[in-house]
Amino acid sequence: MRLALLAAAVLAAVPCAHAASIFFPEMPPTDRSDSRSCGFTDPERLFLLGSGEYQRELPVAEPPRGVVQVGTAPWTALVGLRTAEGPLAWLCGGALVSERVVLTAAHCAEAGSAHGSLAVRLGEHDLATDTDGATQEFAVQSVRIHPGFQQPAQRDDLALLLLDRPATVTRRVRPVCLPRQGEPLPADTLLVAAAFDLSGELSGAQPTATASGGRLARHSASVAPLRVCREQFEGLPHLGFIFPQGLMESSEVCVVRSQDAQCSHDSGGPLVTAGPGPSRLVGLRLLSGCQQQQPEVALRLDNYVDFIKTTTAEMLEEAKQTSV
Numbered sequence: 001m002r003l004a005l006l007a008a009a010v011l012a013a014v015p016c017a018h019a020a021s022i023f024f025p026e027m028p029p030t031d032r033s034d035s036r037s038c039g040f041t042d043p044e045r046l047f048l049l050g051s052g053e054y055q056r057e058l059p060v061a062e063p064p065r066g067v068v069q070v071g072t073a074p075w076t077a078l079v080g081l082r083t084a085e086g087p088l089a090w091l092c093g094g095a096l097v098s099e100r101v102v103l104t105a106a107h108c109a110e111a112g113s114a115h116g117s118l119a120v121r122l123g124e125h126d127l128a129t130d131t132d133g134a135t136q137e138f139a140v141q142s143v144r145i146h147p148g149f150q151q152p153a154q155r156d157d158l159a160l161l162l163l164d165r166p167a168t169v170t171r172r173v174r175p176v177c178l179p180r181q182g183e184p185l186p187a188d189t190l191l192v193a194a195a196f197d198l199s200g201e202l203s204g205a206q207p208t209a210t211a212s213g214g215r216l217a218r219h220s221a222s223v224a225p226l227r228v229c230r231e232q233f234e235g236l237p238h239l240g241f242i243f244p245q246g247l248m249e250s251s252e253v254c255v256v257r258s259q260d261a262q263c264s265h266d267s268g269g270p271l272v273t274a275g276p277g278p279s280r281l282v283g284l285r286l287l288s289g290c291q292q293q294q295p296e297v298a299l300r301l302d303n304y305v306d307f308i309k310t311t312t313a314e315m316l317e318e319a320k321q322t323s324v
Contacts, residue, residue: 038097039177039278043071070125073194073218075176075281076270077102078124079109079161083116093195093269095281096122096175099166101312104268105284105299106149109159113143120163123172127196127214134172138163141319144311146304152241154286155251157299160308162315176272176281181305185253185282189223190274193257195266195285220258220274229254229295233287242287253283253300271298 077094079102092108102120112118118140141164148156167173195217226247233239247254255271271283283298301308 037278038175039075039272039280040174041072041074041279042171043069071171073192073216073270073272074123074170074172074174075272075279076122076124076194076216077104078121078127078196079104079112079268080119080121081112081116082119088119090121090127090196090198092198093266093285094120094161095268095270095272095284096167096173097178097281097308098175098312099169100163100316101308102161102163103281103284103301103308104159104161105154105286106145106157106159107151107154108268109143109161110145110149110151113140118143118161120161122167123170124196125172125216134170136167136173138165138167140164142315144315146307152238153244154242154299155245155248157286158284158301158304158307160311160315162312162319176270177278178305178308179280179282179302181302183280183282183302185223185300185302187223187225189282191221191223191255191271191282192218192274192279193221193255193269193271193285194218195269198266221255221271222258224254224256224295226252226254228256229297232295233297247297249300250303251300252286253298254295255283255298256295 075096077096078090079092079094080088080090082088091112092104094102094104094108096102109118120138120140121135122138123135140161142162144160144162146156146158149158167175169175196214197217226249229252230247243252253271266285269285270281271285272279272281281301283300285296285298287297
């Protein structure tokens with residue numbers, strides 16, 4: 001069983017926001033072309049094939065396994081590390097929740113920022129090519145780690161990244177909606193995951209990362225009772241370090257991948273509701289595997305919404321004061 005334990009490596013809905021908020025896009029309005037709306041997709045009639053080539057039309061109604069329609073997950077972010085010694089290395093995934101803020105796993109942000117400057121890319125579909133033509137790349141102006149996060153544990157494994165400028169909302173780049181604070185997440189809730197297959201080392205003198213599956217993969221999943229993940233991972237050697245109090249309903253969610261899911265390792269990658277209506281961000285991937293229908297653990301975000309909004313306001317105010 002192949003598991004992505006990036007945290008162990010570190011060891012050595014509804015509204016996106018409320019109508020009065022100026023920090024997050026609003027919902028409503030319901031106009032998909034409105035930059036204030038979140039969680040909508042407006043996919044292009046452009047498909048990324050398994051060969052890495054782009055095709056305008058498909059002979060079938062639904063894209064087959066290994067084919068991704070461009071623009072179906074416009075909030076998906078790549079979080080990387082830029083150093084003077086080498087090129088940009090992509091370490092983790094993330095989710096765009098406003099034009100200035102990306103959420104990712106704290107262990108990714110902490111390990112990366114300790115060794116260089118963090119960067120974010122939006123609108124990417126294939127890391128192996130530069131033919132996408134619509135990506136947006138940003139420096140990270142500031143990082144805020146949840147105060148409850150303490151390595152090597154993965155409890156409160158959440159970080160906010162403030163981009164150096166606002167993202168431009170397009171068909172390939174758009175924020176996802178936040179859930180309501182304390183929103184229920186019952187078993188069998190349908191979800192969608194979008195991720196790149198990122199693997200590498202986040203510990204040591206210099207974190208490294210590779211994209212062994214450089215194309216964006218999108219698959220369906222569903223919420224499972226937390227006991228399913230407890231049973232799956234209870235024998236894992238590092239589990240006691242990662243979750244010393246065990247998995248908790250308030251901060252973790254157990255997710256089971258669909259049978260046709262491609263293997264992808266992408267800590268911090270988004271898990272969103274499958275609809276109907278605008279997509280809401282319910283989790284960030286933490287602990288995953290590659291077997292079909294294998295459960296994975298994600299950070300459950302509905303109990304962090306107030307923290308996200310308050311912290312975003314503080315970061316924007318600090319950035320404003322710095323620029324004066």
